Amino acid sequence: MTFNSSDSFEVLPGVAVLETVDRILLLNLNDREAAQTPVVLQNESNEIWKLVAEGSDFKGILEVLAQEYSTTPRMIVSDVTALIRHLLTHGFIRRANA
Amino acid sequence: MLDQTTFRQDEAVSLAHALSAYVASANSLRALSIKGFTLEMYGLRSKRVHADADVWVHPDDFDDFVETMHLYGWEARFQRFTPRLIPNHSITLAHQNWPCDIDVHWFFPGCFAPADKVFDVFWRHTRKVSVNQVSHTVPDKTAAALIGLLHSARHPFDPSKQREANQICNEIMMDSAVRPELVQGLAAEVGATVAIQQFLGKMGINIAEEQLAEAVDLRRTWDAHTDMLESGTTAVWLRLIQQAPFRQKWRLIVKAAFPTHAEIETLKGRRVSRREARGYRRERFAVALKRLPHTVWNLLRYRGVSLKSTEVTHQTLGDNMLHRGTRR
Numbered sequence A: 001m002t003f004n005s006s007d008s009f010e011v012l013p014g015v016a017v018l019e020t021v022d023r024i025l026l027l028n029l030n031d032r033e034a035a036q037t038p039v040v041l042q043n044e045s046n047e048i049w050k051l052v053a054e055g056s057d058f059k060g061i062l063e064v065l066a067q068e069y070s071t072t073p074r075m076i077v078s079d080v081t082a083l084i085r086h087l088l089t090h091g092f093i094r095r096a097n098a
Numbered sequence B: 001m002l003d004q005t006t007f008r009q010d011e012a013v014s015l016a017h018a019l020s021a022y023v024a025s026a027n028s029l030r031a032l033s034i035k036g037f038t039l040e041m042y043g044l045r046s047k048r049v050h051a052d053a054d055v056w057v058h059p060d061d062f063d064d065f066v067e068t069m070h071l072y073g074w075e076a077r078f079q080r081f082t083p084r085l086i087p088n089h090s091i092t093l094a095h096q097n098w099p100c101d102i103d104v105h106w107f108f109p110g111c112f113a114p115a116d117k118v119f120d121v122f123w124r125h126t127r128k129v130s131v132n133q134v135s136h137t138v139p140d141k142t143a144a145a146l147i148g149l150l151h152s153a154r155h156p157f158d159p160s161k162q163r164e165a166n167q168i169c170n171e172i173m174m175d176s177a178v179r180p181e182l183v184q185g186l187a188a189e190v191g192a193t194v195a196i197q198q199f200l201g202k203m204g205i206n207i208a209e210e211q212l213a214e215a216v217d218l219r220r221t222w223d224a225h226t227d228m229l230e231s232g233t234t235a236v237w238l239r240l241i242q243q244a245p246f247r248q249k250w251r252l253i254v255k256a257a258f259p260t261h262a263e264i265e266t267l268k269g270r271r272v273s274r275r276e277a278r279g280y281r282r283e284r285f286a287v288a289l290k291r292l293p294h295t296v297w298n299l300l301r302y303r304g305v306s307l308k309s310t311e312v313t314h315q316t317l318g319d320n321m322l323h324r325g326t327r328r
Helices: A043-054 A058-068 A073-089 B009-026 B036-041 B059-071 B115-123 B141-153 B159-174 B180-189 B197-202 B209-214 B216-231 B233-243 B246-257 B261-268 B274-301 B318-322
Strands: A009-011 A015-019 A023-028 A039-042 A093-095 B031-034 B052-057 B090-094 B101-105 B126-131 B134-139
Touching (some): A009 A043, A009 A073, A023 A043, A023 B009, A039 A043, A043 A058, A043 A073, A058 A073, A073 A093, B009 B031, B009 B036, B009 B052, B009 B059, B009 B126, B031 B036, B036 B141, B052 B059, B059 B090, B059 B115, B134 B141, B141 B159, B141 B180, B141 B197, B159 B197, B180 B197, B233 B246, B261 B274
Parallel strands (some): B052 B101
Antiparallel strands (some): A009 A093, A015 A023, A023 A039, B031 B052, B090 B101, B126 B134
16 A cells, blocks of 8 residues: 555544543544554654644655654655554544545 | 553543443443543543543443443453442443443432433533544533532542532632532432532532421431441441341351352452462451441441332332342
């Protein structure tokens, strides 16, 4: 699963999002199995989630993160892709422009 | 990047409310998120970490709610049968992955009107709030204040609970939208005037003598209930033994003093050796002995109050609910 620069995403209804000082917890209430344990996002995954939930497109997410971590979009693209893929396949988000 | 292992208690309680609210809404069940969660939301109590999430479900929807939660992996915790003056008001759900419980209430102690009527009254005093991006049904501030006062009223000898009640009273008196008269009106509708009488007094509302005279039996039941909560289960066992026909007394004494090996294992949630079970019974016996003087004093004080006295006021669900916690 790859993403285009203009791909953006939205949080699915029925996903509980708990933001604390240092991390974000996601609980997929739509799925009884998934709702057994929340997923905890920390550090950079926390940042990625915020950008995804705000509706930033894929290119925008890479650019903001690259700037924040003083690196290039190419260096982080695989990590960002992996996390977004995980969020999509586990029913936390969907493509907004699908 | 992703972590599924660390899961703190404060986070768990917050998400447990979200899960309960979602389960109720998705299945058209009437459920309210109550106590700590809403008291803090309205500034009626200072923030702190809670041990569990409290949810109040309409008595008619109670079984469906518990069964649906079971599909999400939440199981009723074993509760050993103990006699009570007022039926057990909730069951506790636990999940092996979660560091918190969910207390599911079917009525609130101190409300002496029938349980379904009480819930209907509170249901009219609700609002929707979005927390963690999930819609929750919560009591409005007046109803939340009454629930907080009722919770404190159950523990009249606990200084921390009395401080909490004072905070609620002060907040009500300072808030022009939630006047003490509104709390009094709601309490009267659900038959809770007796239970929160002392707090109404602190807010400058005195109950008419005639009204107090009419509620004298409820007053005695409530006082006996709260005193016996302080004394622990020894008091209620002794009362049950006292009230039982002569032939049944010995059977009850054995049941009270010597929980079975299986009961001890279920209470502890693991296998226990015979030696450990003996130790548990010894400890239990020592606690009972320590409480005996206070317990006997209470028994003498509340001689007229029967263990069955609340069956009339809670006839909607009665003993079925009393024993609900013993199912697994």
